[in-house]
Amino acid sequence: MTFEFADGLRAIAAIGVVLFHTYTYTGLSEQNQLLPVVFKILNLGDFAVAIFIVLSGFVLMLPVATSPDLYLRGGIGEYLKRRARRILPPYYAAVGGYLVLILLVPGLNEETGTAWDSKVPVTIGGVVSHALLIHNLSPEWGYQIDGPTWSVATEWQIYFAMPLLLLPLWRRFGGRAAVLTAILLGWAVHFLFPQVDLAHFWFVGLFALGMAASWHVRRGSVRVRGGFVVAALLVTLVPAAAAFGLMHRLAWLSETAVGAAVALLLVWMAQRSASDEKTWAHSLLEWNPLVKVGNWSYSLYLVHSPIIGIANLILLPWPMPLVARFALLACVAMPIAAAISYGFHRLIERRFMTSHQRSIRSTISSQGLI
Template identity: 50%
Template structure:
């Protein structure tokens, strides 16, 4: 048996601690992005702080990054098995994913649903972006419960806006064993990435009403899968890291310079960001697997970032309503908009992140994988899911 075969079939699985750092940065960036949007009245910060908005609005790309990371971590164990077989079969895969994702999701949705229904003040958006969360409709609640609220604009943002992406991710989880892996076995990774991207793009042009689901994420999820496969195989791609860095820099410059023109074209920009990130993820994971640590990996593996990354899912699920409701409570207090934004960024957002640790302890931690629970007990947690 060759060393590559041993790596693919051996019992051990790689630990990439820097992934928790990436999760932490993605969660924090989307939290500060939402705080910027929620500050003051709807659209007020974007109008008043145009140059700053060109930078901050790129925080929305964090969702595409989460999708690539999901494809990567789920493919790591599968890529090590002959024929890309699922451990414990389709049923085992479905049970593990449902157990990991759904309890925290339902806890978040039901908590804020009850809170909004119980407090009349929270049902009055007062001209803020909270208007997207109310009114709550019966069909919107049912859509959230069966996780299809990402398919209709009237359901999309009710109660807790970021939950739309969890629905999309769960739908991709369904596709992974039923569609993506069978196609992977037959055609390989790159055709599956292309098929996933073009399927999302086709829906964008044929049925734009489904744009809220961002189905081009299927291709980005597959890009994460390919990165995991190639790392597992020990594949070397010359200049992968520098190419990803240059690509990221170019995208950043273009997005900042042309933010308002490109922002409506998420079907294009998110794919570009996701593919470049997948290449960078491959480069970092390859270096880590080969013991070639660098300053990026060491920074991402800092104790603070790793700890935040371990409860990043709870941050994602709970931060937005906490920030939106806080702004709703502050809206009638007279203060300059710059001061209001400073309060939202320096007080409210850190508080929302900290409070998200409570549902992590009460709910999410109970449903983490056995591997994650074990890593929680170690001095240096791992990111493998």
């Protein structure tokens, strides 16, 4: 059984991170803080990457959870080849394209007093670290060129933890020990080596929570109640929006809490799908247009940020109220970024999609939605 709601949730997370970056790019640096207080809800988009990581662990564990010995299909080598083929070609295409654009277009490789400053100037260290997918280890390199790609490096590193750490622990000591070890290990890196906090190594615990959700769906016997899921989401997301500054400073804790709530949501939705008791949440997350966006959300994630940042630079000389500036970015720059992202998906990403994603795409196509 495939769970289309996972693609819908991925789409919502991708849209959330695009809105968050539109908010952070508005005007000069930190000027977005002058927007009306209702805009603070857009800070929830900062937690989108945590959702992506939980979803990644959930999806990758689904076939493993049905294996008697919890082994990866084809072994570690084939698993890593599949992961490399899926995420690396689009990543290199996006980073390479934006690198050329920044270096060739006058003014783009200079600081401007906006959020664009975290992307430039491009350095040799930044280029080399992006090529090696280690730019997430340094604040100097992490946001250069295409800011959101720091998380691609983190996810790539977590892929190695699954067969080399998490699954061996799972086989020997059980899922609870594996998840607890992953969470504590990630937190330990934060406290012992805060200089690499940009990498969010506590995400290994979120990935393990996604794996646990998948294992519970395939093998668990306890049924998760919807009320408990709603409570978990409210307890984690409301403080994340209301006290974003504090939650951001305690990201190791707040993102782990959000990850746990999302893992519960996945279990609940999967259990209801398996028993053919679908809810309004299924109707929303399995809505075909959302599933479609989820199918190319990786391209949207890779491509959107520099486009919105450049659009803000273009608008900067025009005097206008801050709300109007945000509205222009949201209503003009965001759709342009989405259209270019979809073109990037059609041209590059879809060539490297998994068989599951191709099957979803074929279903959507047969229904006349693409």
